[in-house]
Amino acid sequence: MKQAEIRELRNEQDFKEFYLKNAPATFCEECNNITYVHGNGFLEIAKLEDLKKGQKPVEGKQTRRNFYSIILLTEGEIKESIGHKLYHFLPGTLYFIGENQLHAIERWSDNIKGVFCMFDADYFLLCIKHQIKLNQFPFFQANQEPFIKLSEREILMMEHLFWKLNSEKCQKTTFNDDLLTRMFLNVILLESERIYNKQASADAFSLSRKDQLAAQFQLLVNQHFMEKKQVADYAELLHIHPNHLNDVIKEVTGFPASHFIQKQLIQEAKSRLIQTSDTVSMIAMDLNFTDDSYFGRFFKKQTGVTPLQYRKNHKH
Template sequence: MKQSEIRELKNEQDFKDFYLNDAPASFCEECSNITYTHGSGFLEIAKLEELKKGQKPIEGKQTRRKFYSVILLTEGEIEENIGHNLYHFLPGTLYFIGENQLHAVERWSNDVKGIFCMFDADYFLLCIKHQIKLNQFPFFQVNQEPFIKLSERETQMMEHLFWKLNSEKCQKTTFNDDLLTRMFLNVILLEAERIYNKQTSPDAFSLSRKDQLAAQFQLLINQHFMDKKQVSDYAELLHVHPNHLNDVIKEVSGFPASHFIQKQLIQEAKSRLIQTTDTVSMIAMELNFTDDSYFGRFFKKQTGITPLQYRKNHKH
C-alpha cells in the first residue's frame, strides 16, 4: 500500500472525523471543559457501543495514529489489523494500539460493548514524577503481542478502573484534578502490564525482518538517545547502512529514523522541564547538547515554543 493511502490521525478530532458520523464534541456530556495551552495533550473515553452506532464504513482503511489507544471488549467480536497482523478479539480482551502503528478496522460485530480510551504522549507525560515512559510498556512495543486475555475478575477490575478514570475526568475543575485523572490512567496501564507479564509466553512473537529491525532500533534509542543523536550511530550498532535503516524505519512507521531520536529527546526534555527545577542550561548539559542556544533552537523547532515557555505553561 502506498504511503499516501494511509491516513494520519493526529488527535481526537481527526479520529472522530475519520471514524464517525456526527460525532459529539465530547463523548461525556458531564465533562468540565478544562483547556491548557501548548502541549497539554488529550484524553477521550467512550463506550464501544456508542462508537458502533456512529461508525462510518471504514473497513480496511489504514491509518497511523499520533496517539495511543486502549480498548476493553466485554461483549461482541472485533477484527482489526495492528501492525502487519490481523487479530480476532473476543469478550474479555484488552488490546492496545501504539503511537504510529499501522492500523485498520476490519469488523466490529453489531453487539459490541466495552470501553475505548485514547490519549497522547503529552497527556501522559504530566502524570507523575519519574513516570514510566509509554514506549516501555510491553503492549506498546512493536515486537510484542498487543493484547491480553482477561479473567472475569480482571475484566470487572478493568471496567471499574475505566469507570473511575472517566468519573475523575468528568468531575475535574482544577489542574490538580486533572493530575488525579492522569494518575488513574497510569494505574490502568500498570495493572495491564502486571497481567501482561504474567501471561507472557517465552515463544518469540513472529515479526518480519523489517519489523524486527524497527523494534531493535527503538530499543536502542531508549538506551542511548542522550549520547547518540545521529541515525548513523544506530546503524553502526545494528550493523546496517544508515540509508537502509532510514528506509526500513520510514516504511514501517511512516517517519524517518531521525524523527524517533528527536521525539525521545523532546519527551525527556519536557519531563525534566516539568518534573524538576533544573535550569534550561542544566537540562541542555544533561542531554549532551553542545550549548544552551542549540538546545533552545532544537526544542522550539520541535514544539513551537521555547523551553522556558513550556515550563511556564505547565506550572501548577
C-alpha cells in the same frame, strides 16, 4: 498493485472526523470541560457501543495514530489489523494500539460493548514524577503481542478503573484535579503490564525482518538517545548502512529514523521541564547538547515554544 493510502490521525479531532458520522465535542455529557493550552495533551474515553452506532464505513482503511489507544472488549467480537497482523478479539480482551502503529478496523460486530480510551504522550507525560516511559510498556512495543486476556475478576477491576478514570475526568474543574485523572491512567497501564507479564508466553512473536529491524532500532533509541543523536550511530550498532536503516524505518513507520531520536529527546526534555526545577542549562547539559542556545533552538523547532515558555505553560 497500488499501495493503500494510509491516513495520519494526529489527535482526537482527526479520530472523530475519520471514524464517526456526527462526532460530539466530548464523549461524556457530564464533563466540566477545561480549556487546555496547546501541547497539554488529550484524553478521551467512550463506550464501544456508542462508537459503533456512529461509525462510518471504515473497514479496511489504514491509519497511523499519533496517540495511544486502549480498548476493553466485554461483549461482541472485533477484527483489527495492528501492524501487519490481523487479530480476532473476543470478550474479555484488553488490547492496545501504540503511537504511529499501522492500524485498520476490519470488523466490529453489532453487539459490541466495552470501553475505548485514547490519549497522547503529552497527556501521559504529566501523570507522575519520574514515571515509566510509555514505550517501555511491553504491549506498546512493536515486537510484542498487543493484547491480554482477562479473567472475570480482572474484567471487573478494569471496568472499575476505567469508570474511575472517566469519573475523575468528568468532575475535574481545575488543572490540579486533572492530576488525579492522569494517575488513574497510570494505574490502568501498570495493572495491564502486571497481567501482561504474568501471561507472557515463551513463544516468539513473529515479525518480518523489516519490522524486526524497526523494533530493534526503536528499542536502541530508548536506551541510548541521550548520548547517540545521529542515525549513523544506530546503524553502527545494528551493523547496517545508515541509508538502509533510514529507508526501512521510513517504509515501516512512515517517518525517517531521525524522527524517533528527536522525539525521544523532546519527551525527555519536556518531562524534566515539568517534573524538576532544573535550569534549562542543566537540562541541556544532561541531554548532552553542546550549548544552551542550540538546545533552545532545537526545542523551539520541535514544539513551537522555548523551553521556559513550555515550563511556564505547564507548571501548575
